[in-house]
Amino acid sequence: MGRKTTSNSTAPVHAPRQTGLIPMLLFWFAVMGLVYGLMTFYLKPKQTQVLANGDLVIPRAQDGHFYTPGTINGREVVFLVDTGASLVSVSESLAQVAGIRAGVPTTFHTANGARPGRVVNGVDVSVGPMHVTNLKVGVGLNLGSDTQALLGQSFLSKFDISLTQNQMTLRAR
Numbered sequence: 001m002g003r004k005t006t007s008n009s010t011a012p013v014h015a016p017r018q019t020g021l022i023p024m025l026l027f028w029f030a031v032m033g034l035v036y037g038l039m040t041f042y043l044k045p046k047q048t049q050v051l052a053n054g055d056l057v058i059p060r061a062q063d064g065h066f067y068t069p070g071t072i073n074g075r076e077v078v079f080l081v082d083t084g085a086s087l088v089s090v091s092e093s094l095a096q097v098a099g100i101r102a103g104v105p106t107t108f109h110t111a112n113g114a115r116p117g118r119v120v121n122g123v124d125v126s127v128g129p130m131h132v133t134n135l136k137v138g139v140g141l142n143l144g145s146d147t148q149a150l151l152g153q154s155f156l157s158k159f160d161i162s163l164t165q166n167q168m169t170l171r172a173r
Contacts, residue, residue: 042062046059046061047059048068048069048127048128050128050129054129054171054172055169055170055171056068056127056128056129056130056169056170056171057167057168057169058081058167058168058169058170059166059167060165060166060167060168065080065081066080066081066168067079067080067081068081068127068128068151069127070125070126070127070128070149070151071124071125071126072088072090072094072098072100072123072124072125072137072149073098073099073100073123073124074098074124075094075097075098075099076147077090077094077147077148077149078147078148078149079127079148079149079150079151080143080148080149080150080151081151081156081168082150082151082152083152083153083156083161084152085150085151085152085153086138086152086153086154087119087136087137087138087150087152087153087154088123088125088135088136088137088138088149088150088151088152088154088155089108089117089137089138089139089140089141089143089149089150089152090137090138090139090141090143090149090150091139091140091141091142091143091146091148091149092139092140093146094146094147094148094149095120095137095139097146098123100120100123100137100139101120102118102120103118103119103120103121103139104118104119104120105117105118106118106119106138108138108140108141110141115140115141116140117138117139117140117141118138118139118140119136119137119138119139120136120137120138120139121134121135121136122134122135123135123136123137125137125151125155127151127155127170128170129172130155130158130159130170130172132155132158135154135155136154137154138150138152156170158173159171159172159173160172160173
């Protein structure tokens, strides 16, 4: 007869190895951080250039708008160029920081409806080598942050503007 064997040994049963939650989270945080960094770099507006003849060339950003650094009463801002806006416009908090006080109460008519604000005379605005003194500025529009402003026709009308598909050029008259 055949021999029958039985085993009473208790060999350990190995379960499939599980990856810990923390290493997996760290991996995905690293991946998302890399994606965020790449998108920030890709979407960052290109630099405004001043040509040898004094022209200011503003490249179109990925979102289709034109952005350029500048100053209002010496305070550094990033302008959103808006050829359809009547005035250079700032938020109330930026106006306070830039020393823009008083003004004539008014109502701004925007794409988002009517907004109360004020118009102030005597403000200095610069973009690259372009500088205008004693300018009218609208105060009271919220543009997203305290370092953003709208560059409208009260400034732009002092210059010749040419527009191509990917850039805007301002030239002194």
